Amino acid sequence: MEVGLVRQRRLSDDIVAQLETMILEGTLRAGERLPAERALAEQFGVSRPSLREAIQKLVAKGLLVSRQGGGNYVAETLGSTFSDPLLQLLENKEDAQRDLLEFRHTLEGSCAYYAARRATEIDRQRLTEAFEALQDCYTRAGKVTRAEEGAADARFHLAIAEASHNAVLLHTIRGLFDLLKRNVVTNIGGMYAQREETRDMLIGQHRALYEAIIEGRAEDARDLSNQHIDYVQEVLSEVQLEAQRVARAQRRQGL
Numbered sequence: 001m002e003v004g005l006v007r008q009r010r011l012s013d014d015i016v017a018q019l020e021t022m023i024l025e026g027t028l029r030a031g032e033r034l035p036a037e038r039a040l041a042e043q044f045g046v047s048r049p050s051l052r053e054a055i056q057k058l059v060a061k062g063l064l065v066s067r068q069g070g071g072n073y074v075a076e077t078l079g080s081t082f083s084d085p086l087l088q089l090l091e092n093k094e095d096a097q098r099d100l101l102e103f104r105h106t107l108e109g110s111c112a113y114y115a116a117r118r119a120t121e122i123d124r125q126r127l128t129e130a131f132e133a134l135q136d137c138y139t140r141a142g143k144v145t146r147a148e149e150g151a152a153d154a155r156f157h158l159a160i161a162e163a164s165h166n167a168v169l170l171h172t173i174r175g176l177f178d179l180l181k182r183n184v185v186t187n188i189g190g191m192y193a194q195r196e197e198t199r200d201m202l203i204g205q206h207r208a209l210y211e212a213i214i215e216g217r218a219e220d221a222r223d224l225s226n227q228h229i230d231y232v233q234e235v236l237s238e239v240q241l242e243a244q245r246v247a248r249a250q251r252r253q254g255l
Helices: 011-024 037-044 048-061 084-091 094-118 121-139 146-163 167-175 177-194 198-214 218-254
Strands: 064-067 071-074
Touching (some): 011 048, 037 048, 094 167, 094 218, 121 146, 121 198, 146 177, 146 198, 177 218, 198 218
Antiparallel strands (some): 064 071
């Protein structure tokens, strides 16, 4: 019987595997700078030459970017689901906005369900921080911009995705983060103008969703996430119909 030679695994391959895992699970984020080589080598318990070899392999794969004299970074474009031109196109089309809400309905409901089942104490702490930041925006109404509120809202939903411990869900949400943030900013202006109770409704919906996840009520978390998106869709449909009525009246006035 012929026995093939056993190829010894290089130390740099083990480092590559660890860094790839950190990127996949979201520990290292797109655009984030890696610790200095000396610190990272000490953290992994390896020599700097082995670490440099691993970094070069990841650069070749397109996962890392090395900047001359500026360190090593996770690729900025990693997980970018949509390009900037497409972001603008989606942002400005009413049908695309509807499609995004339908997509969020499915995606965020699943994130909430798994977050409630799998969140660790660290996840719950991060989710609490994101929730409190969002609540702070609500309590300082009039003193924060829509962009600030939209970013806080998107970060809250991103924290839920992180707590789901599902790499595909997480990186999909991360890739959509800018679009999600813009969508919230676009939505809240029209929603607040359409219904006086909108802010209170959003506050209550986010709090109920947060509490369901923290308490591990997975089915409730998914239902509450879906109810939140349903409410947004309902109010935005009213906004769209109102805009159509106003446009129709203006056209008649011009005859």
